[in-house]
Amino acid sequence: MTMVFVGIDLAKSVFALHGVDEVGKPALVRPLVRRDRLLEMVAKLPPCTIGMEACSGAHCWARQFVAFGHTIRLIAPKFVMPYRISGKQQLGRITKSGDAYLRTLLILGARAVLAAAANKIDRISRWAITLAERRGYWKAVVAIAAKNARMAWAMLAKGENFKPIA
Structure with a gap:
């Protein structure tokens, strides 16, 4: 099983990554990834679809992730709300x-x-x-x-x- 989708919760200094395989089972769970390690972490992943909340920082990250062969999906903030944990x-x-x-x-x-x-x-x-x-x-x-x-x-x-x- 290979990772197909990765969701990244963007923040100021610490990010959260969650990846799933073809059947939706967790393949990657990294609750805390520091800003200086995110690019290195994503570079090691096999090409997959990465979803992030659309914000000013997301566009910058998206350009860098595309260089590694990933497909990027930016999600409008109003559609991200249902996926947040209260x-x-x-x-x-x-x-x-x-x-x-x-x-x-x-x-x-x-x-x-x-x-x-x-x-x-x-x-x-x-x-x-x-x-x-x-x-x-x-x-x-x-x-x-x-x-x-x-x-x-x-x-x-x-x-x-x-x-x-x-």
Whole structure:
């Protein structure tokens, strides 16, 4: 199987490449390629069709990629939107597309959970403490808030009621 299509997400300094073969299976996944390495990376690829969002930088890159025998397809930004991954699908993150007040409450609740975790020894508290030590305070707070949001959504989706522990 050879690579037929490659999609490149252009950015300022780091690009993402994703290539598929004839049947649509991933043949190349490079989430982070630095600007100075992109041309070298594309030069090593077999001639294929490369798709990029049309922007001022895309035209410059396209001219360089054509020299390597690739076919370039520039896509209008309005047609690229459906292919983007939103913050909800990425989860170490909490999306900013929802209700700002609810998001604030989740973050405040997560801060309280992390503060109280220092005095507890249960599994979730130990996880929160080690996460804060490993990744930092704010990333741990956001991870806890995202975990609480997922649990709340699951309870609402399944129609479960909250039962406080007596």
